[in-house]
Amino acid sequence: MTTSSAASFDVEAMNQKLYEELQRLGKGTETMANLAANRMNVRIGQTPKEQIWALNKMRLFHFYPQTPPEQRKGIPLLLVFALINRPDIFDLRPGNSFVEHMVRQGYDIYMLDWGRPGPEDKHYDFEDYSIKFLPRAVRAMQRHSGSREFSMCGWCIGATITTIYAAMRPDDGLRNLILLTAPLDFADKEAGPYNKWLNTEFYNIDELVRQYDNVPGEIIDYGAKMLKPVENFVMNYLKLWDNLDNKAVVESWLAMNTWVTDGVDFPGAAFRQWVVEFFRENRLMEATLMMEGRPVDMKNIKASVLNVIADKDHIVPNCQSTTAMDKIGSKDKLLLEMRGGHIGLMVGSGASKRTWPQIDGWLAKRSESK
Amino acid sequence: MSQNTTGGFDPNDPFGNWRTIRDANLDAWAKGMTSLVNTEVFAKAIGLQLDTLLAASAPVQDMVNQHMETYLAKMSMPSRGEVVSLAGRLTNIELRLDDMQAQLDEVLEAIRSLAAAPAPVPAAQPAAPEAEEAAAGEPKPATPRRSRKTTE
Numbered sequence: 001m002t003t004s005s006a007a008s009f010d011v012e013a014m015n016q017k018l019y020e021e022l023q024r025l026g027k028g029t030e031t032m033a034n035l036a037a038n039r040m041n042v043r044i045g046q047t048p049k050e051q052i053w054a055l056n057k058m059r060l061f062h063f064y065p066q067t068p069p070e071q072r073k074g075i076p077l078l079l080v081f082a083l084i085n086r087p088d089i090f091d092l093r094p095g096n097s098f099v100e101h102m103v104r105q106g107y108d109i110y111m112l113d114w115g116r117p118g119p120e121d122k123h124y125d126f127e128d129y130s131i132k133f134l135p136r137a138v139r140a141m142q143r144h145s146g147s148r149e150f151s152m153c154g155w156c157i158g159a160t161i162t163t164i165y166a167a168m169r170p171d172d173g174l175r176n177l178i179l180l181t182a183p184l185d186f187a188d189k190e191a192g193p194y195n196k197w198l199n200t201e202f203y204n205i206d207e208l209v210r211q212y213d214n215v216p217g218e219i220i221d222y223g224a225k226m227l228k229p230v231e232n233f234v235m236n237y238l239k240l241w242d243n244l245d246n247k248a249v250v251e252s253w254l255a256m257n258t259w260v261t262d263g264v265d266f267p268g269a270a271f272r273q274w275v276v277e278f279f280r281e282n283r284l285m286e287a288t289l290m291m292e293g294r295p296v297d298m299k300n301i302k303a304s305v306l307n308v309i310a311d312k313d314h315i316v317p318n319c320q321s322t323t324a325m326d327k328i329g330s331k332d333k334l335l336l337e338m339r340g341g342h343i344g345l346m347v348g349s350g351a352s353k354r355t356w357p358q359i360d361g362w363l364a365k366r367s368e369s370k
Numbered sequence: 371m372s373q374n375t376t377g378g379f380d381p382n383d384p385f386g387n388w389r390t391i392r393d394a395n396l397d398a399w400a401k402g403m404t405s406l407v408n409t410e411v412f413a414k415a416i417g418l419q420l421d422t423l424l425a426a427s428a429p430v431q432d433m434v435n436q437h438m439e440t441y442l443a444k445m446s447m448p449s450r451g452e453v454v455s456l457a458g459r460l461t462n463i464e465l466r467l468d469d470m471q472a473q474l475d476e477v478l479e480a481i482r483s484l485a486a487a488p489a490p491v492p493a494a495q496p497a498a499p500e501a502e503e504a505a506a507g508e509p510k511p512a513t514p515r516r517s518r519k520t521t522e
Contacts, residue, residue, distance in 0.1 A: 013382040015383070021385045055468055056461045119450070120457035132465075139472055202417025207424045211431055226407055226416070231401035242389070261412045314404075 024073040030178070034308060035254075042254040045088035047100045049201060053140035057115025060137050062144060063091075063099055066076030067106040074369030076108040076145040078138065082157035083129065084220050084266050086259060087113050089347065090155075093255045098346055101356045107367070110141045114264070122213040122268035129270065130153060130164035131308045137205055138165075151176035151363060152303075154314065155346070157274070160284070163298065168291060170302040176366045177303040177330075178359060181342050184298075184324040186282045191317040193227050198279045200309075205275050209268040217263025256347070285327060299329035306362050308336045308355065310345040334362065 034040045055062040065072060079099070090111060091099035103109055112134070117124070144147055150173055159182030166177050189195050197203065208215060225232035234311030242250035266274070267334035282291035289296045305328055309321045318337070325335050338345055338355050345355055380386055400442075406412055439449050 008381045010382050010511050014384075017383045019383065050392055093471055118454075118457065120454045120461065136465075136468055141474075193413070196408065196410060196413040197416055199413075202414055202421055204417075204421050204424060207426075207428070208420065211424060211428060227402065227406065230396060230403045235396055235400065238392075 007204050014255065016290070017147045024245045028105050028241070031244045031247075031250055031312050035196065035250075040250070040254060042093070042251050042258060044093060044255050044258055045086075045091045046094055047091045047103060051056050052110075052144050053137065055133065055136060057117060058116060058133060058137065059113045062141075063109040063111070063114065065106075065108060066103050069230065069300045071288075072106040072108060073364065073367040074365050075147050075149045075151060076110055076141060077102065077151045077153060077363070078141055079109065079111040079369075080134070080152060080154045080158040080162050081112075081114075082155065082248050083114050083159065083161075083270060083323070084217065084264055086262050086264065087158075088262075092259065092347055094251070096252070096255075096347060096349075096352070097353070098356055101352065102360065105360050105364070107363075108145055108147075111147070112137050113156050116264050117214050119213040122209070124267045125269040126161065126274045126289075130161045131168055131291055134161060134165050135169060135172065138174075141319050142173065147175045147369075148173040149175045151178065151367060153178040153180065153359075154182065155180040156342070157183065160278070163301070163328075164284070164289075164291065164296050166301045166303055166305075167296050167298050168300070174303045176363060177301070177305045178363065179305065179307045179321070181310055181316045181345060182307060182324070182341045183278070183314050183320045185285045185320050185322075186279050186321050187198055187285060188317075191319050194315070195279065197223070198275050202333065203275070205272055209272050209347055212268070213264035215271045217265050220266055221263045224315065229344060286325065287327075297329075298324065298327040303330060304332040306336060306359065308338060308345065308359070309320075310340045310342060311337055312340060313342045313345070315342040332366075336362075 031040070031319055047063055049061040049063045051059050052062045061344060079092065081085065089098045094100060099111065101111055114129070114133075138150065138152075149336050152162050152166075152174055152178075154160070159179040162177060163179065163182065163184060166174055186195065189199055212219075240250065240253050240267060243253070277283045277289060281288075284296060284298070287295045287297045287299075305325075307328075309316075309318045309319055311318070320334060325333060336358060338358065340346075340348075340355070345351060379390070435450075439451075441447050
């Protein structure tokens with residue numbers, strides 16, 4: 001060993017480090033070349049499924065069961081994601097898919113895809129999505145599954161929509177409602193940057209909707225990334241750079257990036273309502289949100305409710321979900337705080353070890369046929 | 371490989387050291403930026419930014435729309451508004467069809483359950499022998515179908 005100082009400096013060790021770094025750079029260059037040549041496309045949403053219903057841009061999928069009939073749960077589960085991203089996050093990649101996990105546990109899984117709204121859909125608001133379209137998707141699922149009773153899982157704005165549905169249609173067969181990072185209470189105007197941004201008088205929502213019809217997914221994505229600008233615009237890419245020699249990490253990064261960058265436009269009227277009636281006026285919590293000529297009152301919810309929040313959620317601060325528990329009328333309701341962020345709650349190794357088993361455990365007890 | 375590290379600093383690993391320094395700086399920067407975007411000043415700035423963008427693009431967009439509409443009319447082609455209106459009407463038709471399918475399913479379900487339900491036992495009535503003979507060669511009416519099914 002050639003050393004100038006045995007305790008601090010070792011030429012051989014340094015050479016070894018340099019060699020390792022060069023090796024890593026070599027592999028990384030190969031990965032970069034493959035990425036540039038589009039030879040590393042990662043497919044998301046691969047669990048086998050069939051489309052069973054369509055209306056306008058919306059589609060309802062049924063995942064093929066993977067367990068013997070005697071091991072299947074008694075009632076189906078409908079997954080509803082937000083309007084502004086693809087629902088494929090429920091089924092990201094084999095081995096990292098909530099859908100895959102639940103199908104293997106014997107659940108009969110359906111997933112609603114809202115589709116990409118066109119200019120003709122700009123007038124659809126939350127009443128349309130919660131009361132007009134979602135009940136029709138539910139009806140199609142009930143017809144297909146042969147079960148009137150069902151469970152529903154809404155995530156992010158999807159959780160708001162399913163909450164409204166549960167409050168307005170308490171007798172339509174909904175037995176269990178799972179809310180994931182649900183934005184419901186906007187009373188705390190200091191909670192999170194969104195509240196500040198959207199409450200400012202400078203935010204000209206009417207002009208934005210007038211010019212664009214639907215708010216472009218790019219603007220929504222930019223807004224979401226600006227919540228943590230350094231993490232999203234710098235550290236995210238450094239993470240990829242640092243792991244270019246690690247195929248598993250690169251593929252995982254690509255899968256998430258594919259989903260994140262595949263944004264969906266926010267229908268104009270729904271966006272306007274989201275900002276004005278939810279964020280600014282907090283109408284859902286105050287039971288002054290009017291639909292079908294009557295207020296949406298969460299006291300009407302009868303289904304069992306599992307409200308899952310993420311301790312590091314920077315998009316939907318916990319206070320936007322937790323306080324809603326008092327308003328929900330269900331006798332059987334549970335608030336569950338899990339580790340993770342807004343998306344990390346349901347994706348990744350932490351999700352498969354913690355969140356999914358918790359949801360499965362809660363739902364399994366409530367999914368037997370009567 | 372060297373294990374000579376002091377407080378995370380390894381004199382034999384310049385790249386590792388650089389990464390450690392970089393990550394520490396980035397963390398500090400990230401925390402600062404996250405605090406910054408959560409202020410009223412930033413909210414106003416981002417609102418103004420959007421407002422300026424919209425104010426600049428509005429006249430251009432209105433002009434393009436107006437010219438495009440005139441051009442399409444001259445070319446005897448439908449305008450954007452007309453195509454959008456047509457798409458809206460198609461969606462309404464789809465909604466009606468979806469409702470009709472659901473109603474049809476309900477009717478079919480009702481018919482099936484009626485067919486499966488046991489028929490009420492008819493009151494014993496002495497049938498006229500000549501009427502029985504007359505009915506023997508004719509097709510059976512719809513109502514006895516139920517009783518036939520229940521006896522199977």
